[in-house]
Amino acid sequence: MTESDNIRVPVSQQPHSVIKSKKENGIGGLVSIQINEKAVMVPLGTTILEACRKNQIHIPTLCHHEDLCLAGLCRICVVDVEGMKTLQAACSFPITSPLKIHTSTPMVRKARRHIIDLILSEHCGECYSCIRNGNCELQALAKEYGVDGYRFGHVEQPRYSVDRSSVSVIRDLNKCILCRRCIRTCIDLQEVGVLEAIDRGDKTHIGTFLDKPLADVICINCGQCTNRCPTAALSTNDPSDEIWEAIDNPNKHVVIQTAPSPRAAIGEEFGVAPGKSFTGELNSALKRIGFDKVFDTNFTADLTIIEEGTELLNRLKKVLVNCDTSVKLPQFTSCSPGWIKFIEHFYPEYLDYLSTAKSPQQMFGAVIKTFYAKETGINPDDIVTVALMPCSAKKFECNRPEMNSSGYKDVDFGLTTREMATMIKEAGIYLPEMPKTGFDDPFGEASGAGLIFGATGGVMEAALRTVYELVTGREVPFKNLNIEPCRGFDGIKQASVKLENCVNEYSFLEGIDLKFLVAHGTANAKKVMQMLKRGELNDVHFVEIMACPGGCLGGGGQPIPTSAEIRRKRAQAIYEEEASLPIRKSHENPYVKYIYQKFLTEGPCGKLSHKLLHTHYTKRGRFIS
Template sequence: MPDTIKRAPISQQPFKVEKPLDLNAIGGMISIQINEKKVSVPLGTTILEACRDNHIHIPTLCHHPDLCIAGVCRVCVVEVDGMRTLQASCSFPITASIKIKTSSELVRKARRNIIDLLLSEHHGECYACVKNKNCELQTLSKEYGVDNMRFGHVKEPVYEVDFSSTSLVRDMNKCVLCRRCIRTCIDLQEVGVLEAINRGDKTQISTFYDKPLQDVICINCGQCLNRCPTGALYSNDPSDEIWRAIDDPQKHVVIQTAPSPRAAIGEEFGYAPGHSFTPELNTALKRIGFDRVFDTNFTADLTILEEGTELLTRLKKAIVDKDTTVKLPQFTSCSPGWIKFIEHFYPEHLDYLSTAKSPQQMFGAIIKTFYAQEQGIDPKDIVSVSLMPCSAKKFECNRPEMDASGFRDVDYGLTTRELAKMIREAGIFLPELPKSGFDEPFGEASGAGLIFGATGGVMEAALRTVYELVTGREVPFENLRIEACRGFEGIKEASVKLENVLPAYSFLEGVNFKFMVAHGTANAKQVMELLREGKLSDVHFVEIMACPGGCLGGGGQPIPTSEEIRKQRAKAIYAEEEGLPIRKSHENPHVKYIYEKFIPEGPCSELSHKLLHTHYKKRGRYII
């Protein structure tokens, strides 16, 4: 059972089957009849699951595999023999030998009427919609033969579109009240920005006191965008500005690409999840007109060194200096959604965060300083773009403190979906492009940086480096695979014993290095509650990613999403990483070069603090 379902209110939880209610149920299985076909299904299966398992298509709209049951759209209704009314197949548990009809006249008419009703309240301007050809309402209307708007159609928008957020756009004119965003925000992520307000014909989805998104406690994770079936929620798209920069000969436009978009962008071009298109994407970006294409993994490696050094420093202060002000465990700080989450919900615990910037922001600072210096380019002419799987990265690069270079360190955060749009606009079919590499001088990165894309990746990368720094030996895992960090469990916990350490780290001799990994802010909340209760005193390092699955499940990734899709993306990332020559951050030659040439005093030195570290803001929960 997904965590969301456990957390959902009673009304949204699935039916609990405690004992067989039907004598025909043998071994927990029950035989039912779907459209004259006899099948056997586990007791308690919903009609929807039973039909899908037997290759019978049932349309859905409010149902989402990541979320708890709602049963509100009624598109999935079916006829159950002996029942007066149609039943929503998504929420109906099978506990008796029932007979189901999935496309009787009554059912077809009902579906058609319901879709017509949804369309009558939906401002459907399909050609100008960001979700054109990837809209579930559009698909439904095609599948169910909508040929006219029998109950009318919204000609003019009624609600003002909320463009206030740097990351997300809310256009309630397109909302069909499926409430997936609510279940995402409250149950899946436990952020609690969106809820249904009013009732009857005035029902709508809104924020606290209908305030614009920028004024509420939205963490910009964008999980709602990934689950919105229509174009009511989408990301704030900077592609027009980026085109303008590319078309401007004065501007030197560079782009850094994060690992997760590369493992998912194929889905935008019709490929099944699980194909990585890194080299093809490099070519596409160059053809679009980016002057340089860099790999964010490079600064991911840099992050590991900074964050790892910071951790060792904290450990030393705590163990050797007996400094009680040192906060442990140290929490990772790469995920901007997580950062805003902790700033809002646990502002008193900000000191536990690593001060290291995220890879995106480290790269931004380096591009407009060392890179500009080395290449002899005026940093004011550099436009720095980052390709991210993430909607919160847009907010992050706009944080006022992110100007270490004297300029905006990163000018635009671009999501996977938005880049796919640019690639299509350029007339390029990505999968068929020739392959090419990243540009120098940051052309090489380690596999450790690559796996940042999956939940547990940062921890795995950090362990590979920290363990070796401390003991002088490689982590004791076959092929560097630290399985304890991998997989999609909500909260993972493991430890590794530090033995025969190098003299410099003698204070760590015999220490059982304990770490935790959590993804999705609902799980993060659980970890933070443990911290509050003082139950993390034996833990040293915690990785947290705001999005389910980590970055590969980010709010800027291709739609749809589901645990299965995220697993495929993770697979693609791990497969790509094993093929790389360098798999430890500290072995990345460019990282070594940066420290030798520009930051000779090394990680966590004064200069590195100026450029590569940041501070956080106590935001709190109170909404003004």
């Protein structure tokens, strides 16, 4: 199944779209139509937009997004269908009978131009002071249709105050064009449902429950809406000014950790086609910008695997040997902060199922301000830690009040891929041309297991490589260590691996089928939680959940645009880079071994680990007062 097949058809449009024929060549499977006098055959149920794109005819769109359900409301994609009194929205018109379609009649062109003019009349803001300048769909359309003035006037004064309450996502309704992609992203793609259209007529606006600030509602900060907003109505909360300030301050030691997904996508911000990693180039660029040290988040991803894997084995032992009914299985991963906030809001009674291990980002922050500070003799107070992440929820995560186990704010700033790209450009650097350099010591190069954290199923694959080997003393029985059942974009993947000939310490696991499940996107997470509630996960041991579709590589802070195809290419880049790495198992990372020898001397899940590398969660609930 491909990802798009698997994306849940949304509530709002589910019964209102025509189901495509499964057998294209069967009777009635194909419909012959004419587009601009050219005869073509298309599968029954194809939309006019799809038919045109397949035939190299460009139709402008705004409310349409291929990840989302049909909307048909901006009307920019209207075309003329012979025999119909009115123009039809190409994005949402399913072809079920022979049609004659015209995509560029005078009426069509005039209507499109009117629609752009109308949107511009209510779109408050100047392009040159906008973060989406150069990557704005409205701006592109205005150019495409030769807009040279505001035919229907232009709103000069902002009508709404900008909502900066959330540390992750900023909402500026003055720039909102009411395409409602954010609503569909939130309700249909992610099944969170924070946003909805409020009021009607000219008072219509996108709002939250009772129009509360975003920080006060059940937003999980996944930022998927910021990825799909065609303008800058939704954006991430950018800390780069503070980071520049820290870099420019000679008394501050500024370190940055970079996650795997930004490296696989940041090239897109520089015009490179998706699917190429820029790890080495990024390291050089960051050094040139002025970061004192550039570390690899994968180091703490490896650390996470050790801690989380050990926690899993401890849980299994407590359940199987000690028959402790208070211990919950399956264990759920905890490295996606969007997923954490999702479960805290929607399933607060299930928090005990979460691994207590912190995410790699937070582990790194704690390690830097303790172990690294000690090793280098730098006062932790003078260290500023920045995390380059594909994620807007990481901003919220590093600002959680409990994330100060080092005695300081463990991670000072979460920076997204998009924000990083702007900093790099501001520093006058063209990333693709940078020389390749490695990561800084003392954390050095990490294992490939940490790298694949970026793709859905990656954490599971990395964990299995380590857990299986710990338990049996042998490598996982998959070719080239590639645990294929963990890979790919199916919404929910389930598989198992049999534990045989276990080492003495783990003899209680002898013969057990270690069952695991992987899900991505909170819509799928919801399904998994419903399965858990129904008791269908009683025999499952470990569940990986990532809040974003595709995992971190599809994160809310990643380059715009996003699509199933783009996410597939980013995954490919990650897996290719991984295959070439010398170390591909977390427990073989020499720096991980070193930190357990030197610092976390009680071993994984020991006392100091618990203090620095583990955390607890908050029962938030769905109802916010």
